[in-house]
Amino acid sequence: MERQGGQPAAAASAIEGGIRARFAVGYPGFALDVDLQLPARGVTALFGHSGSGKTTCLRCIAGLEQGAQGRIEVNGELWQDSAAGVFVPTHKRSLGYVFQEASLFPHLSVRRNLEYGMRRAGAGKVSWAQAVELLGIGHLLERMPDRLSGGERQRVGVVRALLTSPRLLLMDEPLAALDLRLKREILPYLERLHGELDIPVIYVSHSPDEVARLADHVVLLDQGRVVAQGPLTDTLARLDLPAVFSDDAGAVVEAVVAAHDEHYHLTRLDFTGGSVLVARRPEPLGHRLRFRVNARDVSLAKERLEGSTILNLLPVTVLDVGDADTPAHVLVRVDAQGTPLLARITRRSCEQLGIAAGRPMWAQIKSVALLG
Incomplete structure (x- = not known):
């Protein structure tokens, strides 16, 4: 209902x-x-x-x-x-x-x-x-x-x-x-x-x-x-929204500061479904914060890609596929072990990779926007 x-x-x-x-x-x-x-x-x-x-x-x-x-x-x-x-x-x-x-x-x-x-x-x-x-x-x-x-x-x-x-x-x-x-x-x-x-x-x-x-x-x-x-x-993270919202499509994730890497000046943020690395944060361990992942900053692959400059790779399962703001693109909603994410990819890539509900993939997160 x-x-x-x-x-x-x-x-x-x-x-x-x-x-x-x-x-x-x-x-x-x-x-x-x-x-x-x-x-x-x-x-x-x-x-x-x-x-x-x-x-x-x-x-x-x-x-x-x-x-x-x-x-x-x-x-x-x-x-x-x-x-x-x-x-x-x-x-x-x-x-x-x-x-x-x-x-x-x-x-x-x-x-x-x-x-x-x-x-x-x-x-x-x-x-x-x-x-x-x-x-x-x-x-x-x-x-x-x-x-x-x-x-x-x-x-x-x-x-x-x-x-x-x-x-x-x-x-x-x-x-x-x-x-x-x-x-x-x-x-x-x-x-x-x-x-x-x-x-x-x-x-x-x-x-x-x-x-x-x-x-x-x-x-x-x-x-x-x-x-x-x-x-x-x-x-x-819904896919059934008008195309006018597609450019702003993305997911908001609640995370906790889990570790600081002083050598590489990075911070690890843990959340339900995995972790991401971001530039060194000032917050202490255990501090809770939010980050935003825009759909346009997420790509999908069949296998985990080694030798890439992209640090943040997560195993995900495809939930569903919907239309984006242009006929050339689609929005793919995936589940990272309990955390929903969106990826904006070309329709051609979607068909060539055989992306469909239930398919396991790897999400490559190019950029994370810290909120706060």
Whole structure:
């Protein structure tokens, strides 16, 4: 049995009591029609290309799209039910909203910006000290907004949202306006939110690496519709997604730092199904991290190839073969002893090697992208 977006009924039952949202809203040239089943904790990413409906969906959840018809319930609290005439206005919903750019009062210091929000919201689940420490803004409290960098402004914006007593935190591409250096600066703070707070987060992004680094659950949107939703690692490795996602196809793997090779300046990462070697990492042994393997960086061979510059070779079993973004290529989903991987290869190679479900192969991983 399938639900909208291809989420099995069994998976949906595992997130009962979480966030359940159905919305329909139309504009000239665009219509959003979604049915979401989201977990009660962790980070859910709304992922899709520009114009797919990510921000519109987030605004519906916040109650900012007045024309949206539907229903939303957050951990048992009903915020909207159009059929029953129920609509809780945005300012009465227990949510925090972080926009692409933090709009701070320019005439107030950081401290007074935060105090203003707290006075309006009352006592919250997250204390002042905890929020300030989590985002590392203690040294910024007396500064004026025009003396903050873009990354600092966004961190203040996140703290302000946390101090509004949210039961749900909405983040609309909070890194979109930042350059690469500032993105790298703020991402570790967002990871701390994920690890230390028990507030569900819905995070809008069109960046595969951001999604892979931060999310536990993912919703893929295309042209206003949900095309897939579910746990991150399972969903990104599916083959039945529209070709528009093929270029971003890949697998996210949870690993642990297992060994350091000081002579060759390499680190071994172990995961369910094997291990990979990467450039020397600073993390200590036992540290857990994620890495991403893009489908275009995986090739397949019948036998283990010796004498190659590719260090990372894994025995795998072919699960299935699907279409890629061009007729010349296919996507092959393989199982590395419990870890799903994708390979993007030519259709010619697929036929010449006789690649089919159940066939043992060797996966050659040319590149691994560490997340964090």
